[in-house]
Amino acid sequence: MERLVVWMRRHRWTVDLPLYAVFVFLAPNWVGQGSWTVRAIPMVFLLPLLVRRRFPRTVALLILAGTLVAYTNEIWAYDRGRAELGMAVVLFTLVQRGDRRSAALTAAAILALDALWGFSWGPSTQNPTLTIVAIVPLHIAAWALGEFFRAKGQLTAEEEKRDEAQTRAAVAEERTRIARELHDVLAHSISVIVLNAEGAKLARHRDPAAVDRTLDTIVHTGRDALAELRRLLEVLHAGQAARTPQPTLAELRDLVDQSGRDVTLDVTGDPGTLPASAALQAYRIVQEALTNMIKHAPSDATGRVGITFEPPEVRIEVTNTGGHSPPAPALPSSGRGLAGMRQRVEMYHGELTTGSLPGGGYRVSASLVVSP
Template sequence: MLRLIQTLPRWRLRHPWLTDAVLVAFVAVPPVIGERPGWRPVWVQVVVYAAFVLPLLVRRRRPVLAAAVVTAAFWAQYLWHVWGQEPGRGVIALAAVFYTLVVRGLRRQAALCAVCAASCVLLWMPDWLTASAARGRDVWFIPVSVVFWLAVSWVFGAYVRARRAYLGEFARRAELAESTRLAQARAAVAEERARIARDIHDVLAHGVTVMVLNAEGARLAGAGDPTAADRALAVIGAAGRDALGELRRLLDVLRDEEAAAHTLDDLAPLVARCPTEATLELCGGHAELPDEVVEETYRIVQEALTNVAKHAPPDARARVRVDLGEPGPDRRIHVRVDNTAGSTAVASRPAPPSAGRGLTGMRERAARYGGTVEAGPTRGGGWRVAATLRPRPVPAMTG
């Protein structure tokens, strides 16, 4: 029984026509039309009777029109004595349209309807008093019944309107929560795609740059130094193996498999593989440093060295300095990669094409940890890349 009561509002909303049919049957059945002493002619009864019943069928689509027609029929019934001194069922029809006005939030129209009903009852009371004195009936039955039904309609209509507003707000909040969840999921997917794209770019750009530059250098120096080709091939093989290892590690991450992350010890081999002469200076405390920050630091150094290999002259020298800072709430990690100007023209050495995404990728990596990246020429004609990171990532913003 409780389950049936709980499903009634949902059932009523899904089948409003059935509710209207029950209401019309309650007002219209059995009909009160007939020839009786003191009643109006049958055709008058039919018109007033239809004015009570038919508007109930359109009260949802035209609530104000339905209320006006029922109120006019209410006046006609009582002041014109359509069914004599009998109260009839006009109060039920009036309460139904009055409830509809309140549910729709038409408070002014509902108040006007109530005033009209009260005025009609007050004007009809003298005739009712005369008839009641002769029949010995209770004088206050009609006005009390009108006030009761209108009050019940007002309270019930206000309750239904408030409940619908609550359910609507609940549905809007649920929809907003769902849209927020989807937006966060899309943002997370986009961020993960961007991260994977940056990693693949760094791996391929660094590995391919090292292999291309050594291959071109071996070709140019092969005639004067026969062992140069062997050294270049060894470097190319090592760079290829490293690139394949990096790609395999990225694929393991995509498959949700455990993959070994880079450590600070990997910085030295990375600097050693740079085609130009490069040195590494690592300082600061290693404690309490998340693996994700170490990975981003490694990638920034890798991309900076790739840019050195692409754009710096062959005899330029590079210096990598990584300051890990000291553990604490204000800890900062500073990465700086400098290269000298060199004496050989850059154009004399072929270099692989560049898409210009290196600096953008480094800035995105630093921004994930509340940091910045600055790049520009130095006074001696060289180039410098300086990055700053925080140990903790910055939460992604969704809008």
């Protein structure tokens, strides 16, 4: 059925088939002498209606000219129904296309032709005035119907534009989400890998066992990063169905251990009551805060991750001390970390505060408001 509708939209002339049938089978009202072929000539005058959508103005002129010829000939003049219906169709077409100027001129010409018919052939009827006025509602209806279909077409076009805009917005939002996820995954993992590699390089002579532990951390971090990237690629290729599983708060212990720093984890409340989407945002906020610590805090700085579940709110706090060793060489930064955290917090109508601590170090505090 849908294919049939699409095909008919591409071949609009098929919609007019019932109309053409009316023209063909409408009872003729011919008078005077002449062969059947001569009397059927008005049917030829109506043939331009077949291309009225492609050439509306030209077809309107041809129909009006044909009607003028018919109304000035005694044989065809009384076959008025076909002529008036043809003029109504071209009037409807012009109005529907928004060509109101041509439609107004056509309407004026129709009134003039109806007056010509009334003065020429009306006296032979019982009530010539009524026969002239009675046809006017047909053309008023044609104009009104044209306006209706034009407004409907405009509304459909606006809806299509709105749908297209919503689709573009959804695509942009999805790209932003994926970019944010890539940033969180890569920034954290690469920072851990680089800093651990530098630490292993420094410790290779005085503590070979530490080098092995550090290399194990690098291996695990790299494998986890690859798994996250595969998951995101599956989202790109397979869509919504491939978005699970995502990291959960149950994996926070692995995330903290992966950082390679002395970081404690305190969880208060039941994280199982948190929706999966909110749990993912909380996980990413902690991940980004730890990434900033790895990038900017001295190597001997200690940290703390605290998460409190008090429905309908989740409070997250990540802090680190100032440390005493010289800071590690600065790693490249995209500048999107804090902006990404702020966007995640805004999704759940929470608050985000960041800043340096009085005794040195840094603090990230965030809250997510989860509807019950």
